[in-house]
Amino acid sequence: MSKNLQRDVPPFRADVVGSLLRPQAIKLARQQFQHGSITAAQLRSVEDQEITRVVALQRELGLQVVTDGEFRRAWWHFDFFEGLDGVSAYDAEQGIQFNGIQTKARSIKVTGKMAFNHHPMLEDFRFLNSIAGDAVAKMTIPSPSVMHFRGGRAAIDADVYPDLAEYFADLAQVWHDAIAAFYAAGCRYLQLDDTVWAYLCSTEQQRQIRERGEDPGQLAKIYAEVLNQALVGKPDDMVISLHVCRGNFRSTWISEGGYEPVAPILFGQVNVDAFFLEYDTERAGGFEPLRFIKPGHQQAVLGLITSKNGELEEADAVVTRLQEATRYIALDQLCLSPQCGFASTEEGNSLSEQQQWDKLRLVVDVSKRAW
Template sequence: MTVQPPYKYDVVGSFLRPDYLKKAREEFAKGTIDASQLKNVEDKAILDLVAKEKEAGLQAVTDGEFRRRYWHLDFLADLDGVEEIKADHWSVHFKGHQPKAATLKIVDKIDFGNPPFLEHFIYLKSIAQDTPCKMTIPSPSMLHLICCVRSEEYAPIERYQDMKVLYHDIAIAYQKAIRAFYDAGCRYLQLDDTSWGEFCDADKRKAYKERGLDLEEIAKAYVDMINLALEAKPEDMTITMHICRGNFRSTWFSSGGYEPVAKTLFGHCKVDGFFLEYDSERSGDFSPLRYIKNQKVVLGLITSKFPELENKEEVKKRIQEAEKYVPKEQLCLSPQCGFSSTEEGNVMTEEEQWTKVKLVKEIAEEVWG
């Protein structure tokens, strides 16, 4: 098995919250416990989770995103110059349940500052001991996507009348984040990103075009911005990207294969690997992978949305199909997304979740030896 991440069997990052953690967060929201008491519960839940991840044989552990409400908003709202605001509804619509609506607004110069996520990683590393730790954060493009693409009311502050300045400031803030996580001991960082899933969706592409947005230019700007952020990456640090089409209570909000973004993203983005959703027909075929260069491709062939187990032989056949475009040694396997992108979690039990992780490991060991 590979020694450097991403690993032949890997996970995206989030895990189902245990009931006692959900209860503590509800009590905190009601004001019946304080932040310190909530942190103690989170610490225990993460300690328990890391033990289960090690027992499952994972080669790197995460904190399950147990301290977050959302996979993205918590981190982005902690950046200097960004505020979380209430929203009447989400600018994207899931095919079923809808999460509690919230959005972001750019109110000042974007900067990294000193968000609590560094402390979150430091705690994870302290309990993981010698096991590598993976940190997940939203991709730089998510801030622009939420504030400037999805929002139809975006009004730039004076500093960001020129969009290039905004792209630059976001990239520099992420450079600082990369260095800060590295200094804290992080060697495996993942950028989670739903923008590319949206840019693959024919209906969304049409709607954005009708609003006068040029997605081709925005996609190129996103890759340039991410690459500028990656200039801060030391040689012994791995940074991957997970591309998602939406994940809330086992629902989704985008469809379509990777072809519309493949040449720009796979051909030019300098991340070390891509975690790609391939668990359903919504993700299209493997032909867009022809643009992959030397990056690893983690095939998300095992769904994290439903408990039913995939057929091992069918998964192996799909890995062989992907080999037509990417050498086998560059391929890896994982669930297609996390199990709990928001604190509510997908519709399955913790036992079913770990059975999915076990399946990923078993197939990977049979395929790669």
């Protein structure tokens, strides 16, 4: 492969998706806070210490990007949604169904006009940014597509939004305002996490979507438009990526199917700077859909290193797969990362912290060889 193709702006050749396994100190402090034996300030102090520790570890591995591991969250998405105006959390009748396992019963519904105001995650980012040193601090939030798809029409108060066109307009505005607020807080690298595009690739998920009265093809067009409206006016020095995966809870998954059904819209029309794409198993299909990513600045960050188990991939095999992808997209438009975070929820995946760090070290090592 060619050399001297390292990047000094995000996404980096060796990048990360975001979440990290929760250390025991975090788990214990959360339990103590829930039982009322420590205060919110004491919990935050423990979180600060553990985030500082893992930021240093990420830097020691040679990463140019750092995250807070999502240590202050229980979920990759609900914690963000619950901080929006007009959104209420509730205990659902059942959890989200993964392959052979369900999550805790939690969900959200829209009960008022949606808006982004004084979100607590802005302060979370400011802390991360303050300790990032010469690395780039990366913030992760869910995509607006997930906000709608999780409950659909049934989760949106019809008195508040009798017309879904108004709902989608507000949805785009909320994320537009979120992007502006994180930028003002110093964020220059924001990732939108999105499982919905992968669901739209799944025959089984498409069937379920039709059963609830919606058209998968029409949803893809709506979600692309919402994303693009949210990105209007994005500052030139801010990188926004979209991470697409097929579900990640305790090392299980929800959907399967290659990107081909959505590739013309997702890769051909959505104006993000980079796509983080799950590619660790056959469930994600081949690299052919990457041909829809236009030549230019957009990057495809290939998730060839699985976060679902601790078995370490062979570096030569990862390099070979990167070479295979260059049949459809230029090497200069490719980067490497794990396929997902290591703990999309606080429960975490089935591997040890050491195995997690070994995976990230492999990403760095392979990137040095490949580029």
